[in-house]
Amino acid sequence: NAGVTQTPKFQVLKTGQSMTLQCAQDMNHNSMYWYRQDPGMGLRLIYYSASEGTTDKGEVPNGYNVSRLNKREFSLRLESAAPSQTSVYFCAIQGTVAFTEAFFGQGTRLTVV
Protein backbone atom coordinates (compact mmCIF):
# COMPACT_ATOMS: atom_id res chain seq x y z
CA ASN A 1 0.00 0.00 0.00
CA ALA A 2 1.12 3.50 -0.71
CA GLY A 3 3.28 4.94 2.02
CA VAL A 4 3.98 1.80 4.08
CA THR A 5 6.59 -0.71 3.03
CA GLN A 6 7.02 -4.01 4.84
CA THR A 7 9.81 -6.46 4.28
CA PRO A 8 10.00 -9.36 3.77
CA LYS A 9 6.67 -10.47 2.27
CA PHE A 10 7.20 -14.14 3.06
CA GLN A 11 9.50 -15.93 5.48
CA VAL A 12 9.96 -19.46 6.76
CA LEU A 13 11.91 -19.90 9.99
CA LYS A 14 12.97 -22.87 12.01
CA THR A 15 12.02 -22.96 15.67
CA GLY A 16 14.55 -20.98 17.68
CA GLN A 17 15.76 -18.80 14.82
CA SER A 18 15.55 -15.04 15.05
CA MET A 19 14.48 -12.47 12.52
CA THR A 20 13.47 -8.83 12.17
CA LEU A 21 10.49 -7.56 10.25
CA GLN A 22 11.03 -4.11 8.83
CA CYS A 23 8.46 -1.37 8.34
CA ALA A 24 9.12 2.00 6.74
CA GLN A 25 6.76 4.85 5.95
CA ASP A 26 7.00 7.95 3.83
CA MET A 27 3.87 9.72 5.10
CA ASN A 28 5.47 11.42 8.12
CA HIS A 29 2.91 9.93 10.53
CA ASN A 30 3.65 9.74 14.22
CA SER A 31 1.92 6.50 15.20
CA MET A 32 3.14 3.12 14.03
CA TYR A 33 1.73 -0.30 14.93
CA TRP A 34 2.52 -3.97 14.57
CA TYR A 35 -0.34 -6.47 14.39
CA ARG A 36 -0.61 -10.17 13.90
CA GLN A 37 -3.55 -11.75 12.12
CA ASP A 38 -4.60 -15.31 12.88
CA PRO A 39 -7.69 -17.04 11.48
CA GLY A 40 -10.79 -16.20 13.50
CA MET A 41 -8.97 -13.75 15.75
CA GLY A 42 -8.79 -10.60 13.70
CA LEU A 43 -5.85 -8.26 14.10
CA ARG A 44 -4.22 -8.29 17.50
CA LEU A 45 -1.93 -5.49 18.51
CA ILE A 46 1.60 -6.61 19.38
CA TYR A 47 3.37 -3.30 20.00
CA TYR A 48 2.84 0.28 19.02
CA SER A 49 4.79 3.50 18.93
CA ALA A 50 2.75 6.66 19.41
CA SER A 51 5.68 8.85 18.45
CA GLU A 52 9.38 8.69 17.74
CA GLY A 53 11.26 7.50 20.80
CA THR A 54 8.32 5.75 22.48
CA THR A 55 7.06 2.18 22.31
CA ASP A 56 4.31 0.41 24.25
CA LYS A 57 3.02 -3.11 24.58
CA GLY A 58 -0.21 -4.09 22.97
CA GLU A 59 -2.40 -7.11 23.53
CA VAL A 60 0.09 -9.88 22.64
CA PRO A 61 3.69 -8.64 23.17
CA ASN A 62 5.27 -11.83 24.53
CA GLY A 63 8.04 -13.18 22.32
CA TYR A 64 8.53 -9.91 20.44
CA ASN A 65 10.62 -6.77 20.71
CA VAL A 66 10.37 -3.55 18.75
CA SER A 67 12.54 -0.60 17.85
CA ARG A 68 11.36 2.78 16.66
CA LEU A 69 14.58 3.63 14.87
CA ASN A 70 13.41 7.05 13.73
CA LYS A 71 10.14 8.58 12.64
CA ARG A 72 10.12 6.54 9.42
CA GLU A 73 11.01 3.07 10.67
CA PHE A 74 9.51 0.64 13.17
CA SER A 75 10.92 -2.87 13.33
CA LEU A 76 9.60 -6.03 14.98
CA ARG A 77 12.03 -8.68 16.20
CA LEU A 78 11.44 -12.30 17.04
CA GLU A 79 14.38 -13.40 19.16
CA SER A 80 13.58 -17.12 19.26
CA ALA A 81 10.77 -18.02 16.90
CA ALA A 82 8.11 -20.52 17.96
CA PRO A 83 5.44 -22.31 15.87
CA SER A 84 2.81 -20.26 17.75
CA GLN A 85 4.22 -17.18 16.02
CA THR A 86 3.18 -18.46 12.63
CA SER A 87 0.91 -15.69 11.41
CA VAL A 88 0.48 -12.81 9.03
CA TYR A 89 2.07 -9.63 10.38
CA PHE A 90 0.89 -6.16 9.45
CA CYS A 91 2.53 -2.84 10.04
CA ALA A 92 0.23 0.19 10.15
CA ILE A 93 0.67 3.93 10.50
CA GLN A 94 -1.68 6.68 11.55
CA GLY A 95 -1.52 10.44 11.85
CA THR A 96 -2.20 12.48 14.96
CA VAL A 97 -5.38 14.05 13.64
CA ALA A 98 -8.19 11.98 15.12
CA PHE A 99 -10.13 11.30 11.95
CA THR A 100 -7.28 10.02 9.82
CA GLU A 101 -7.46 6.39 8.89
CA ALA A 102 -4.63 3.94 9.42
CA PHE A 103 -2.59 2.86 6.42
CA PHE A 104 -1.33 -0.68 6.24
CA GLY A 105 1.60 -2.45 4.72
CA GLN A 106 1.03 -5.46 2.50
CA GLY A 107 1.74 -7.90 5.32
CA THR A 108 4.39 -10.52 6.03
CA ARG A 109 3.40 -14.16 5.98
CA LEU A 110 5.62 -15.90 8.52
CA THR A 111 5.76 -19.64 9.01
CA VAL A 112 7.73 -21.17 11.87
CA VAL A 113 8.42 -24.87 11.49
Place this chain on the structure above:
Amino acid sequence: AQKITQTQPGMFVQEKEAVTLDCTYDTSDPSYGLFWYKQPSSGEMIFLIYQGSYDQQNATEGRYSLNFQKARKSANLVISASQLGDSAMYFCAMREGFFNDYKLSFGAGTTVTVRA
Protein backbone atom coordinates in the same frame (compact mmCIF):
# COMPACT_ATOMS: atom_id res chain seq x y z
CA ALA B 1 -11.63 -7.27 28.19
CA GLN B 2 -12.43 -7.10 24.51
CA LYS B 3 -12.31 -3.58 23.19
CA ILE B 4 -14.14 -4.38 19.97
CA THR B 5 -16.71 -7.16 19.59
CA GLN B 6 -17.97 -8.45 16.29
CA THR B 7 -20.43 -11.24 16.98
CA GLN B 8 -21.08 -12.41 13.40
CA PRO B 9 -18.25 -14.62 12.16
CA GLY B 10 -19.83 -15.05 8.73
CA MET B 11 -22.78 -13.76 6.74
CA PHE B 12 -24.38 -14.46 3.39
CA VAL B 13 -26.20 -11.78 1.44
CA GLN B 14 -27.96 -11.76 -1.90
CA GLU B 15 -26.59 -9.45 -4.56
CA LYS B 16 -28.30 -6.02 -4.54
CA GLU B 17 -29.57 -6.46 -0.99
CA ALA B 18 -28.37 -4.55 2.06
CA VAL B 19 -26.38 -6.12 4.87
CA THR B 20 -25.65 -4.90 8.40
CA LEU B 21 -22.47 -5.86 10.21
CA ASP B 22 -22.54 -5.51 13.97
CA CYS B 23 -19.84 -3.90 16.08
CA THR B 24 -19.86 -3.00 19.76
CA TYR B 25 -17.00 -1.32 21.56
CA ASP B 26 -15.80 -0.63 25.05
CA THR B 27 -13.91 2.48 26.11
CA SER B 28 -13.88 4.99 28.92
CA ASP B 29 -12.24 7.68 26.82
CA PRO B 30 -14.59 10.56 25.98
CA SER B 31 -12.87 11.03 22.63
CA TYR B 32 -12.44 8.11 20.27
CA GLY B 33 -12.80 7.15 16.65
CA LEU B 34 -14.43 4.17 15.01
CA PHE B 35 -13.33 2.72 11.68
CA TRP B 36 -14.36 -0.02 9.33
CA TYR B 37 -11.91 -1.82 7.06
CA LYS B 38 -12.39 -4.33 4.29
CA GLN B 39 -9.96 -7.16 3.67
CA PRO B 40 -10.50 -9.01 0.39
CA SER B 41 -8.96 -12.41 -0.24
CA SER B 42 -5.84 -10.72 -1.59
CA GLY B 43 -5.08 -9.63 1.97
CA GLU B 44 -4.75 -5.85 1.83
CA MET B 45 -6.58 -3.66 4.32
CA ILE B 46 -8.90 -1.10 2.73
CA PHE B 47 -10.31 1.79 4.75
CA LEU B 48 -14.08 2.23 4.31
CA ILE B 49 -15.53 4.71 6.77
CA TYR B 50 -14.85 6.68 9.95
CA GLN B 51 -17.07 7.93 12.80
CA GLY B 52 -15.83 10.26 15.52
CA SER B 53 -17.26 10.03 19.02
CA TYR B 54 -18.39 13.65 18.89
CA ASP B 55 -19.89 13.49 15.42
CA GLN B 56 -23.59 14.26 15.56
CA GLN B 57 -24.49 12.60 12.29
CA ASN B 58 -23.90 9.07 11.13
CA ALA B 59 -21.05 8.78 8.65
CA THR B 60 -21.75 7.81 5.05
CA GLU B 61 -19.38 6.98 2.19
CA GLY B 62 -21.09 5.92 -1.01
CA ARG B 63 -22.78 2.57 -0.36
CA TYR B 64 -21.37 2.40 3.16
CA SER B 65 -23.03 3.95 6.16
CA LEU B 66 -22.29 3.68 9.83
CA ASN B 67 -25.16 3.35 12.29
CA PHE B 68 -23.62 4.97 15.37
CA GLN B 69 -25.49 4.52 18.65
CA LYS B 70 -23.25 6.07 21.27
CA ALA B 71 -25.33 5.18 24.33
CA ARG B 72 -25.34 1.54 23.29
CA LYS B 73 -21.67 1.69 22.24
CA SER B 74 -22.41 0.26 18.86
CA ALA B 75 -21.13 1.20 15.42
CA ASN B 76 -22.76 -1.06 12.86
CA LEU B 77 -21.75 -0.94 9.20
CA VAL B 78 -24.49 -1.01 6.59
CA ILE B 79 -23.60 -1.94 3.03
CA SER B 80 -26.38 -1.11 0.63
CA ALA B 81 -26.97 -2.71 -2.77
CA SER B 82 -24.39 -5.46 -2.23
CA GLN B 83 -22.11 -6.37 -5.10
CA LEU B 84 -20.12 -9.53 -5.73
CA GLY B 85 -16.97 -7.52 -5.11
CA ASP B 86 -18.13 -6.85 -1.55
CA SER B 87 -17.29 -10.44 -0.62
CA ALA B 88 -14.51 -10.00 1.92
CA MET B 89 -13.72 -9.88 5.61
CA TYR B 90 -14.78 -6.71 7.40
CA PHE B 91 -13.13 -5.35 10.52
CA CYS B 92 -14.37 -2.80 13.00
CA ALA B 93 -11.66 -0.81 14.76
CA MET B 94 -11.45 1.81 17.48
CA ARG B 95 -8.85 4.48 18.08
CA GLU B 96 -8.60 5.78 21.62
CA GLY B 97 -6.13 7.85 23.55
CA PHE B 98 -4.86 11.37 23.18
CA PHE B 99 -2.58 13.36 20.97
CA ASN B 100 0.69 11.51 20.52
CA ASP B 101 -0.56 8.47 22.42
CA TYR B 102 -3.16 6.77 20.28
CA LYS B 103 -3.91 3.06 20.21
CA LEU B 104 -5.87 1.28 17.47
CA SER B 105 -7.73 -1.95 18.32
CA PHE B 106 -9.56 -4.31 15.98
CA GLY B 107 -12.40 -6.77 16.28
CA ALA B 108 -12.23 -10.39 15.14
CA GLY B 109 -13.91 -9.60 11.84
CA THR B 110 -16.99 -10.72 9.89
CA THR B 111 -16.75 -12.60 6.61
CA VAL B 112 -19.32 -11.49 4.08
CA THR B 113 -20.19 -13.63 1.07
CA VAL B 114 -22.35 -12.06 -1.61
CA ARG B 115 -24.40 -14.52 -3.66
CA ALA B 116 -25.43 -13.85 -7.27
